[in-house]
Amino acid sequence: MDSPLIELKHVYKSYEQDLTILEDINLRIGKGEFVFVNGPSGAGKTTLLKVMLCLERSTKGEVWVDGINLKRLSNSKIPYLRRRMGMVFQDFKLIENLTVFENVALSMEVCGIKKSAIEQRVDQVLKSLGLEIKKRIYPRRLSGGEQQRVAVARAVVNDPLVLLADEPTGNLDAGRAADIMSLFSEISARGTTVIFATHNQELIRSTAKRVIILDQGRIVN
Amino acid sequence: MSVITYIIPRTFSNMRGNWLSHLMTALTIAFVVLIFGLSTLIYFNLHRLAENYSREIRIVTYIDPAFFPEDIENLKAKVLKLHGVANIRHVTSQEGYQRLVQQFQDEKDILTGLGEDFLPPTLEIEVTGTMHNLERIRPLVSELTSLPGITDVYYGKEWVERLRQAADFTRLITFAIGGLLLLTTIFVVSNTIKLTIYLRRNELETMRLVGATNFFIRGPFVLEGILQGLMGSGLAMLALFALFEFLKTQVNFPGFIRFFSPIFLPISVVTGIIAGSIILCAVVSAFSMRQFLRV
Incomplete structure (x- = not known):
């Protein structure tokens, strides 16, 4: 891997002196790669994703995303x-x-994109995810699988470099989970880096993707 | 771009969704601004009345009745030389009596038994324009009092001072109400915004996750504050104007202010009150958001 899209160097995250969530995390994820982050509840999977999205700042170490050192990123640049x-x-x-x-x-509106461009792109994404006929419906009238597809549509509508997913199949039955999994695989195949946090071993076994196993805040594989 | 396509429509949709809370806030602001405006209106007119009354100040000096006409002429000459004296008129005891007779035409009995010379002769002094001020007239009055032959000096000091005191007191009340306005607006607007934030916390969190800037998140809230300030203060000024027009036709002003015609607040003051309310509401809204706008 020449130049990784995401790189973590000796990253620590702790809230108090004795409450360490992430410990000495070293990680390189390349462009277009699909990576599972696996581990039991409380292993630090969500915190790892939050650190990458700058929802949390690392206590120690460096986090690089597409050549940007998040430690040096000012609050005003985070959005x-x-x-x-x-x-x-x-x-x-x-x-x-x-x-x-x-x-x-909403993902496009916050970027200040023109209304006509938003309409065109959102329609296109909803169509590709089979949600076109549901576009005027409110989320509470959708099934869990449909709601998750809407969430995926919102995440991919801006053609992101990387898609972070935190237990996206956690609230879905096995059939719906498999649908969502194949949706992420398609997105990855189009060149988007996918980081998929899950504790679902079955889901991981069903694909031949790279897996990072976390336990008590440390990478153990 | 996002101001027109997102912030304005979002503000109106938020206000529609939470209309009762916004209406109560606007009415509370209107009530407090109305009290503030009323107090300002009273102060403004009392101040004008005091100014008008000061402009009409005349000094009346009472002359020792034992003074001979030539002594009075000498006195007149001395008074005319004093700084601030524009004109002088000698009113004899008889002239004074005739004025009383004319004033009490219907109640002549009051004057029965009083001789035509029961009033002391007086000098009525008109002062120059620069002397139409209580502070400037005082040295002239003390100079007049010290002149031999003048027994007393009257210049309506009590009325002017009472008006001034009333105006000063009203100004104090206006400042106090201004403070109350400030505190009430801060309390009411910040609570409305906090309530809205609480109701929409999931939405705001999602907006942060998809990359909304603080300006984008804060915009609708600040605009809501601006609209609340505009509606509240605008309503208050309309109500104040209606109240003023109503009271003007109902109240009979007593005695010496019978000819005083009260006027409404100048447009600059009305604009200032509305602009002040808007700015206050916008600032309070922006500050109420601060604790939420973490990274």
């Missing part, structure tokens, strides 16, 4: 970094009083 990254959560984090279309469009 611009996040626009180049998409994130999908276990609880979807959809806005209840916005329609499917408006939820997906």
